[in-house]
Amino acid sequence: MVTIYDIAKKANVSAMTVSKVINNTGRISEQTRKRVKKVMEELNYIPNSNARSLVLQQTQILSLLITDITNPFYTSLARGAEDSAKKLGYRLLFGNSDEDYNKEQDYVDMILSTRVDGVLFAPAGDHSLKHLEKLRAHNIPFVIMDRAVPGIDSDIVSGDSKQGARNLVDYLINLGHRRIALVNGSLDVSTARLRYEGYAEALRLHGIELDDELVLHKSYREYNDEDQLSRLLEQPSPPTAIFAANNFLAVGVINALRKRGIRVPEDMSVVCFDDLDLSSALDPFLTVAAQPAYQFGAMGIQLLVERIQGSALPEARKVILPSELIIRSSAKTIGS
Amino acid sequence: MVTIYDIAKKANVSAMTVSKVINNTGRISEQTRKRVKKVMEELNYIPNSNARSLVLQQTQILSLLITDITNPFYTSLARGAEDSAKKLGYRLLFGNSDEDYNKEQDYVDMILSTRVDGVLFAPAGDHSLKHLEKLRAHNIPFVIMDRAVPGIDSDIVSGDSKQGARNLVDYLINLGHRRIALVNGSLDVSTARLRYEGYAEALRLHGIELDDELVLHKSYREYNDEDQLSRLLEQPSPPTAIFAANNFLAVGVINALRKRGIRVPEDMSVVCFDDLDLSSALDPFLTVAAQPAYQFGAMGIQLLVERIQGSALPEARKVILPSELIIRSSAKTIGS
DNA sequence: AATGATAGGGTTATCGATAACCCTAAATGT
DNA sequence: ACATTTAGGGTTATCGATAACCCTATCATT
Structure with a gap:
C-alpha cells in the first residue's frame, strides 16, 4: 500500500507537506501543491483512514443498528439514513440485530471498538437498556429509532404508535366491528405497549369492553403460532376483525x-401497522397505518450529527412522526 | 477512552503484558492474567480496532456492496452474508449503490480507505469494471455477486439466468402462448443479457420467431414507462404474456x-425472475423463477474468506446456483 | 541597511496496539 | 557446583497520519 x-519521497517534499495538501491546511505554494497531487494520482494513493482516525480521535463513521433487515420498514429507514449520512460526509456501518439481544450486544461491542462517531440505534426492546447505557458510559452519542427504552433519556425519532393504533381500531369500529382482536408484538417493546394502549383507548371511547381473550402478545417477527390463533378463533364469541401490530x-x-378457509375480508377483517411496500404496490390489499420510514432514518441521522457536532441543545429531543391511515380492502363492514 | x-498502570504491568493477555500470546502466569483481566473489566476496556488494524495490516472487516437495499433479493443475500461473516469472525460494512455507478465509485474509495480485508461486490453493471480493477490494483480480494462483469476473471456466485429464463418461457409456451414479450433490465447487466438469451433460446427451440418489437430494455429498478408499454400493447399483434426480468x-x-384495465392473468399472463418474499407470502400470486438469495450471500462470504486466508486454489471459482420455478397463478392457458 | 513580517515548508511527538527481541531469576541437568 | 533452560515479563520500534511548533529565505518597511 x-x-x-x-508520495513525499517521490515529490521531494516532507510527509507533512503531503498531509497539508490532502487536507488543504497550512501554507503550500500552488506549484508544490500541483506536484504533490500529481504524484498522488500517479501512485494511486488512498489515505489510510485507520491511521487518520487514530490521531484525529474520530472516524467519520456512523453506525446504524436495525432489528430486521428483511422488514421493509427498516430497509426504507436505512435508505433514509444512508442518503442523509452521505450528504453530511459520514460513512455508515450497518448492523442487523435480528431482534436478538445477544446479537445486539455483539454489535455494540463492535461499534465501540470501531470508535464510530455516533450510533443510530433501533433497539430490540426494553432490555436494550444496558446496551445503551454502555454506549453512554463510553460517551458515544446515539439517537434511538422507533422504540423508546424506559430508563434512557435521549434523542429519539419514533412514530405515533398510540394514535396510529387508535385510527385503525376506530376505523374498524366505524365499520361496525365490536369483537376486535389484537395480535401484538412482545410487551417489552414500547411500540407494542403503545399500540395496545391505542387499541384499548379506542375501544373504551366507543364503550366497548376490552376482552383480554382477544389480545395476543407474540414477537414482531414470528408470525405462526397456530395454537394461540386457534384459541382466539374458537371462542364462544370470536372476533370479526383483527388488528395486527x-x-x-x-x-x-x-x-x-x-x-383454515377463513377469507379476508369476507369472513374476517384485518388491518395492521406498517405498510408492505412492494407487496402493496403489486396488490393494494392491506389497510394499514403507514409510517414514513425513510424520514425516520433521514431525521435520525440529522439529529445524530447535530449531537456529534455539538450544535444541538443539550436537552433530549423527541421527534414523533405521524402515521397515515391507508384504507384498502382487507377490512369491510361487518356482515356485508 | x-x-x-x-490497564497496564493499574495492574502494575507493562502494556505489552496486557496485549499478551488480550491476544492470548506469549507467556503470562495465571495470576497476572487474572489480575489484568479484572482490571480490564473494572475499567470497561474496549480495544481500539483502528490502532490494531494499523499495526496488523488487517481489519477483520469485510465489505458488502449491493445495488438495492429495498429489493428482497439483496436483503436476503445480505442476511446470508451477515450470518456467514459473523460465524467466521468478520464484521460487515454494508454499502448500497442504488444501481448508480457514481455511488458505487464512492463506496469503492471508502472501502479502500477503510482497508477492509475483502469485498463482496454486487456490481451495478458492466461499467463496474473500472471499480473492480481498482480493487484489484490495490490487492483487495473480492468475490462478485450475481452479475458477471466482462473483463474480470474472479470468484463469482451467480444464478443461472439463462436456464431460469428458459424455464419461465418454456412454461408460458406450454400454456399455449406464442406472442411473449420480454421486459428486461439494461443490456449492460450480464443477467439481463442471459435472460434475453434464455428467452430467445426457448422461443427458437419451439420454432417461434423472435420479434424485437416484443422486447423492452429498461432498468431493473424503474418500473414505469407508460409510453414504451403502450407501444408494446398497441401492436397489430400484441403479446398474450409478459416475462419480466x-x-x-x-x-x-x-x-x-x-x-389500463388489463387483468392478470385473465387478459395477460405475467411471470418474472426473483421472488417477492413478503408479498408472495401474503398472496401467492406471481409465478416466478426464485433464486436462493440467502445462499448467494453465505456462499459468497465463504469463498471470500477462503480467498483472504489463502486456503483457496488460485483459479477463479464460478459458483452457479440454480433457480426454482414456482408456479402460482399469474399466468394461465391462453384463451381460457 | 537593519528589522520585522511572511510565505513555504520541515521536525518531532503522538494516537493505541503489537512484533521482535531482550532481560532476569528460578528451575533443571549432569 | 556450574552451565543451561525456561518461565515470566519488559523495551523499543513500528504501523500511517496529523498537530504543534520550528526554521529559513525573501520581501516589505522605515
Missing part, C-alpha cells in the same frame, strides 16, 4: 386464516 | 396493465 511517505404479523395471521 | 496503558419490473408492469 502506498503511504504518505511514498405490524406488517409481518399481519401476513402471518392472514396466511393462518386462509389455511 | 481507556487504553491498554491505563425481475421482481420490480413485474410489479411495475402489472400495475401499468391494471391501470
Whole structure:
C-alpha cells in the first residue's frame, strides 16, 4: 500500500507537506501543491483512514443498528439514513440485530471498538437498556429509532404508535366491528405497549369492553403460532376483525386464516401497522397505518450529527412522526 | 477512552503484558492474567480496532456492496452474508449503490480507505469494471455477486439466468402462448443479457420467431414507462404474456396493465425472475423463477474468506446456483 | 541597511496496539 | 557446583497520519 511517505519521497517534499495538501491546511505554494497531487494520482494513493482516525480521535463513521433487515420498514429507514449520512460526509456501518439481544450486544461491542462517531440505534426492546447505557458510559452519542427504552433519556425519532393504533381500531369500529382482536408484538417493546394502549383507548371511547381473550402478545417477527390463533378463533364469541401490530404479523395471521378457509375480508377483517411496500404496490390489499420510514432514518441521522457536532441543545429531543391511515380492502363492514 | 496503558498502570504491568493477555500470546502466569483481566473489566476496556488494524495490516472487516437495499433479493443475500461473516469472525460494512455507478465509485474509495480485508461486490453493471480493477490494483480480494462483469476473471456466485429464463418461457409456451414479450433490465447487466438469451433460446427451440418489437430494455429498478408499454400493447399483434426480468419490473408492469384495465392473468399472463418474499407470502400470486438469495450471500462470504486466508486454489471459482420455478397463478392457458 | 513580517515548508511527538527481541531469576541437568 | 533452560515479563520500534511548533529565505518597511 502506498503511504504518505511514498508520495513525499517521490515529490521531494516532507510527509507533512503531503498531509497539508490532502487536507488543504497550512501554507503550500500552488506549484508544490500541483506536484504533490500529481504524484498522488500517479501512485494511486488512498489515505489510510485507520491511521487518520487514530490521531484525529474520530472516524467519520456512523453506525446504524436495525432489528430486521428483511422488514421493509427498516430497509426504507436505512435508505433514509444512508442518503442523509452521505450528504453530511459520514460513512455508515450497518448492523442487523435480528431482534436478538445477544446479537445486539455483539454489535455494540463492535461499534465501540470501531470508535464510530455516533450510533443510530433501533433497539430490540426494553432490555436494550444496558446496551445503551454502555454506549453512554463510553460517551458515544446515539439517537434511538422507533422504540423508546424506559430508563434512557435521549434523542429519539419514533412514530405515533398510540394514535396510529387508535385510527385503525376506530376505523374498524366505524365499520361496525365490536369483537376486535389484537395480535401484538412482545410487551417489552414500547411500540407494542403503545399500540395496545391505542387499541384499548379506542375501544373504551366507543364503550366497548376490552376482552383480554382477544389480545395476543407474540414477537414482531414470528408470525405462526397456530395454537394461540386457534384459541382466539374458537371462542364462544370470536372476533370479526383483527388488528395486527405490524406488517409481518399481519401476513402471518392472514396466511393462518386462509389455511383454515377463513377469507379476508369476507369472513374476517384485518388491518395492521406498517405498510408492505412492494407487496402493496403489486396488490393494494392491506389497510394499514403507514409510517414514513425513510424520514425516520433521514431525521435520525440529522439529529445524530447535530449531537456529534455539538450544535444541538443539550436537552433530549423527541421527534414523533405521524402515521397515515391507508384504507384498502382487507377490512369491510361487518356482515356485508 | 481507556487504553491498554491505563490497564497496564493499574495492574502494575507493562502494556505489552496486557496485549499478551488480550491476544492470548506469549507467556503470562495465571495470576497476572487474572489480575489484568479484572482490571480490564473494572475499567470497561474496549480495544481500539483502528490502532490494531494499523499495526496488523488487517481489519477483520469485510465489505458488502449491493445495488438495492429495498429489493428482497439483496436483503436476503445480505442476511446470508451477515450470518456467514459473523460465524467466521468478520464484521460487515454494508454499502448500497442504488444501481448508480457514481455511488458505487464512492463506496469503492471508502472501502479502500477503510482497508477492509475483502469485498463482496454486487456490481451495478458492466461499467463496474473500472471499480473492480481498482480493487484489484490495490490487492483487495473480492468475490462478485450475481452479475458477471466482462473483463474480470474472479470468484463469482451467480444464478443461472439463462436456464431460469428458459424455464419461465418454456412454461408460458406450454400454456399455449406464442406472442411473449420480454421486459428486461439494461443490456449492460450480464443477467439481463442471459435472460434475453434464455428467452430467445426457448422461443427458437419451439420454432417461434423472435420479434424485437416484443422486447423492452429498461432498468431493473424503474418500473414505469407508460409510453414504451403502450407501444408494446398497441401492436397489430400484441403479446398474450409478459416475462419480466425481475421482481420490480413485474410489479411495475402489472400495475401499468391494471391501470389500463388489463387483468392478470385473465387478459395477460405475467411471470418474472426473483421472488417477492413478503408479498408472495401474503398472496401467492406471481409465478416466478426464485433464486436462493440467502445462499448467494453465505456462499459468497465463504469463498471470500477462503480467498483472504489463502486456503483457496488460485483459479477463479464460478459458483452457479440454480433457480426454482414456482408456479402460482399469474399466468394461465391462453384463451381460457 | 537593519528589522520585522511572511510565505513555504520541515521536525518531532503522538494516537493505541503489537512484533521482535531482550532481560532476569528460578528451575533443571549432569 | 556450574552451565543451561525456561518461565515470566519488559523495551523499543513500528504501523500511517496529523498537530504543534520550528526554521529559513525573501520581501516589505522605515
